Amino acid sequence: DAMVIQNPRYQVTQFGKPVTLSCSQTLNHNVMYWYQQKSSQAPKLLFHYYDKDFNNEADTPDNFQSRRPNTSFCFLDIRSPGLGDAAMYLCATSREPGTGGAVLEQYFGPGTRLTVT
Amino acid sequence: GQNIDQPTEMTATEGAIVQINCTYQTSGFNGLFWYQQHAGEAPTFLSYNVLDGLEEKGRFSSFLSRSKGYSYLLLKELQMKDSASYLCAVINSNYQLIWGAGTKLIIKP
Numbered sequence: 001d002a003m004v005i006q007n008p009r010y011q012v013t014q015f016g017k018p019v020t021l022s023c024s025q026t027l028n029h030n031v032m033y034w035y036q037q038k039s040s041q042a043p044k045l046l047f048h049y050y051d052k053d054f055n056n057e058a059d060t061p062d063n064f065q066s067r068r069p070n071t072s073f074c075f076l077d078i079r080s081p082g083l084g085d086a087a088m089y090l091c092a093t094s095r096e097p098g099t100g101g102a103v104l105e106q107y108f109g110p111g112t113r114l115t116v117t
Numbered sequence: 118g119q120n121i122d123q124p125t126e127m128t129a130t131e132g133a134i135v136q137i138n139c140t141y142q143t144s145g146f147n148g149l150f151w152y153q154q155h156a157g158e159a160p161t162f163l164s165y166n167v168l169d170g171l172e173e174k175g176r177f178s179s180f181l182s183r184s185k186g187y188s189y190l191l192l193k194e195l196q197m198k199d200s201a202s203y204l205c206a207v208i209n210s211n212y213q214l215i216w217g218a219g220t221k222l223i224i225k226p
Contacts, residue, residue, distance in 0.1 A: 040125075042204065042216035043160070090159055097147075097212045104208060105150060108159035 003027070004109035006091050012115045013081050021076040021112045023091030032074045033106065034066060035090040043090055049074065050096060078114075086116045119143045121217035123205050128223045129195055137190045137203050137220045145210020151179050151190045152204045154219065160204055164190070192222075200224045 004025045013019040025032070030051050035043035047066045048055050054066065063085070065077040078085055092106040121141045129135040141149070148167040152160035166172055166181035166188060178191040190203055202219040209215055 040202075040218070040221070042121075042218045045214070088157075104148065104212070105162045105165060106214065108161070111159045113157070 004091055004093055004107050006089075006109035006112050008112060009110060010113050010115070012117060013078075014117055015083065016080045019078050019081055019114070021078075021089050021091075021114070023074045023076075023109055024072050025091075025093045025107075025109075026072070027093055027107060028071065029093035029107070030071070030096040031094045032068060033090075033092040033094075034074070034076050035092065036085075037088045037090055037111075046076070081114070081116045083116050086114055088113050119209065119215050121205055121207060121215055123203075123217045123220045125218070126221045126223065128225060129192075131195055131197060131224055131226050133195050134191065134193050135195060135222065137192075137205075137222065139188045139190070139205035139217060141186050141188070141205070141207045141215070141217075143207045143209040143215050146183060147208040147210065147212060149179075149181055149188050150206045150208075150214075151177075151188075152206065154202045154204060156201070163203075195224050197224050197226070 007022050033048040034046045037043045045057050046060045046064055049068045063079050067075045088111045090111045091109040094104050094106045123139045150165050151163040153163050154160040164179035166179050171180045176193045181188045202221045204219040205217040207215045
């Protein structure tokens with residue numbers, strides 16, 4: 001089945017210790033997204049890619065970086081995690097507007113829950 | 118600014134019907150989504166509306182009025198497994214997806 005996969009599902013890191021979260025997709029979607037979601041809040045968009053065209057949200061801290069080496073894979077790097085970065089990190093994909101059918105739904109991976117100690 | 122408003126929490130009884138409302142103010146409109154999110158899991162797609170009216174899909178229906186900036190999600194024959202958060206999200210004219218904070222639905226026996 002075509003899907004979005006995130007690894008690991010749970011990640012514990014120490015304050016200030018760099019961590020990388022990974023996402024892969026078999027949907028062949030051109031657009032990939034990274035969201036941060038804290039309890040009882042809306043998902044907050046950190047970045048998105050149209051193919052390799054990187055788009056950073058204006059309020060995404062410099063502490064967060066991303067890489068997309070190819071269509072299938074995308075990485076989220078947190079350079080110096082703080083206690084406030086503990087959250088669920090969601091990767092999602094979608095078709096690019098103007099391609100395929102009308103519905104531009106986003107397909108989500110299961111998420112990585114990050115704990116900072 | 119852009120914002121989406123939906124109630125924080127609702128409670129309903131198993132077997133009953135519940136309507137979750139969503140109002141939005143966005144820079145343009147290219148469609149509205151409803152997603153279901155169980156605690157600790159990722160959102161899953163429920164419905165999409167781009168034209169006014171009602172879209173029915175099994176026990177779930179979603180309604181849109183673009184002139185009023187309003188949508189609702191109707192859940193019938195509620196089951197315990199429907200206990201989850203329901204998120205409303207709108208695609209604006211820049212194809213950005215603007216999310217509501219979600220409505221936590223609690224189903225009681």
